[in-house]
Amino acid sequence: MAGPDFEVLLKGAMGLDASSLGPSAIARAIAQRQQACQLADVHAYYLRLTSDAAEMQALVEAVVVPETWFFRDREAFVALADIAAGLLLADPMRKLRLLSLPCASGEEPYSMAIALLDAGVDPQRFRIDAADISHVAIDAARRASYGLNSFRNADLEFRDRHFRASGGKWQPSDAVRDCVDFLQGNLFAPGFLPGQGQYDIILCRNVLIYFGADMQAEAIAILLRLLGPDGALFVGPSETGLLPRQKLVSAHWPMAFAFRRQAPKPLGKVTGKFPATPALPAPTPAAAPRRGTGAGSGRASLAGRARAGVGPVIAPAVRGKASGLALGQALADQGRLAEAASACEQHLREDGPTSDAYCLLGLIREAAGDKAAAAVLFRKALYLDPRHAESLAHLALLLERQGDAHGAHLLRKRLRRLDSVEEA
Ligand SMILES: C[S@@+](CC[C@H](N)C(=O)[O-])C[C@H]1O[C@@H](n2cnc3c(N)ncnc32)[C@H](O)[C@@H]1O
The missing domain is CATH 1.25.40.10 (Tetratricopeptide repeat domain)
Structure with missing residues (x-):
């Protein structure tokens, strides 16, 4: 008789492709949870998993990789602030919606908030939603108390300006924390983020690599449903090749791994002498150039x-x-x-x-x-x-x-x- 197929259960519960972690990581997590449940028999543990949603979540917690840090792939945050500024200037009434999915323990969405605040964006003009399947990670994100491992970049000047230090840990300021709403959720759950509308900027970084091809395609379809028409999607460095080029094009920010929706109407092919100047929108008052940065911070x-x-x-x-x-x-x-x-x-x-x-x-x-x-x-x-x-x-x-x-x-x-x- 075939043994219990934990890999199928994990794929159904969170999209995980077990081979992305390796068989020993899964076996370790199962052994750990089986012991915690005081079940001597692996079949009995499998049955428990199929009938107990809380235990399934506990196994998910044991296999997730919540690895993250502030300003991971820093260039993405420079691009994010720049894209956000462009969208806001084009429409002075607009309020941006941003999503960090998955957000792990919160370093990513808080970095998004800091990047926008440092760019001079009024906090009234954006909201960040941040979601992760892990309750443990979301609880940590809400507590927002970070050790050295969360600060891996050489340049930590942002920490001096936006964090309070206490007992060898750092907490982001209320101004930063107030920009982010956390929620626990599985991105594959039916109706994930229901009724939330679309997002202008989505960071979905370093999770697609844990899914198999079919779940990657499903995740990308979900992201495209959530992404607004002029929005930008950021993925991890090793995930750019997964995106469908007929739907998304590079935002051309070196090292930012950012994509926009494919432009609907490309210009005609340019040959030899350039054709007549294309009709471009005149500058709006909001987009008219203004001089100076005004701010004295590092960014x-x-x-x-x-x-x-x-x-x-x-x-x-x-x-x-x-x-x-x-x-x-x-x-x-x-x-x-x-x-x-x-x-x-x-x-x-x-x-x-x-x-x-x-x-x-x-x-x-x-x-x-x-x-x-x-x-x-x-x-x-x-x-x-x-x-x-x-x-x-x-x-x-x-x-x-x-x-x-x-x-x-x-x-x-x-x-x-x-x-x-x-x-x-
Ligand atoms: C490596 S972290 C990435 C965090 C952050 N985006 C970054 O790049 O630093 C991967 C996260 O994906 C989460 N995750 C895995 N499967 C998920 C799913 N189906 N839905 C939501 N979150 C998921 C895990 O809990 C983990 O916190």
């Missing part, structure tokens, strides 16, 4: 980007201009970075150098991963116009990410001076 350049309405690739300063630059921008908007760069270069050749053109080309190079070229281009823009706020903000962020805190600080000082001159 102030994000605030600058938010206030300046700078999207992942696009400088709004150049939005709507009737030139090859508008084409460069439209192409960059679609993630067609090589063509966008060619359009900018052609514009520079034919119309002469401008700060806007250098800045846009810098953003395109940065999105393509060439940070050195991006820095040179931002500096060229500043050579032409030392008050070019977008170039100051982008170069500051770039220097900060390259570890040049002093250089970034000096640029932000220049931005703040622009702010105060404008406000005077």
Whole structure:
């Protein structure tokens, strides 16, 4: 007679593909729970599992991998704040809904809150829901008291600003905690997050790898149901290949593992000489460029980007201009970075150098991963116009990410001076 099939039970309970953890991890968890139930016989334990939902949850708790830490894959949080700022600036009445699924013990959703607060986003303009199948993890997230293991990045400056320390642990401030609502739940449960509407930004990182192909496809279908039309979905570094390219496209943020819905109407194919400038929306008052970052924190350049309405690739300063630059921008908007760069270069050749053109080309190079070229281009823009706020903000962020805190600080000082001159 075949032995009890715990793997099928676990797949049904949480989508787990037992081979992702290895047979010994599952066997250890079963032995541990069988002992806790004081059942000598493995068949008896199997029967208990099939008839006792609480014991099934206890086994789930024993097999989950709640591994997480603050600002895990940091670039994702830079992209998240930037995308959020773009959405909010495009619609001044909008309130964003974000989801961390799974959130494990809360480090991820609290990092999302910190990223947005540091970007200068008003806490009234976003809410974060955070869910996980593990009761233990959700209880820990609600307690929100973290040890050293939760802080694995070299740069812990955020901890000084947003946490209270006590007894070798750190607790996020109320301002951070108030941004997040936790709930326990299985993402495969029928009607998971019922009546909650769609989300603008979803982080579903480092869980798809624990599911088999069929459950991965089901999970992705659920995520697509939950994701709003202009939303962004973030996955883990080893999960990007699982996403359907006919539905989702890269958001072109190096190392952020972020995706947007496939654009419904691509521009016509660009050949040889660039076609007439595509019709682009004129800048809305909210998206009109404003100078300066105003904030003095380590992540102030994000605030600058938010206030300046700078999207992942696009400088709004150049939005709507009737030139090859508008084409460069439209192409960059679609993630067609090589063509966008060619359009900018052609514009520079034919119309002469401008700060806007250098800045846009810098953003395109940065999105393509060439940070050195991006820095040179931002500096060229500043050579032409030392008050070019977008170039100051982008170069500051770039220097900060390259570890040049002093250089970034000096640029932000220049931005703040622009702010105060404008406000005077
Ligand atoms: C490795 S953690 C990832 C946490 C966080 N997203 C990160 O990237 O740091 C995986 C989490 O997935 C949760 N999980 C596993 N299966 C789940 C399911 N079916 N529904 C909801 N959460 C699940 C586990 O409880 C665990 O906390």
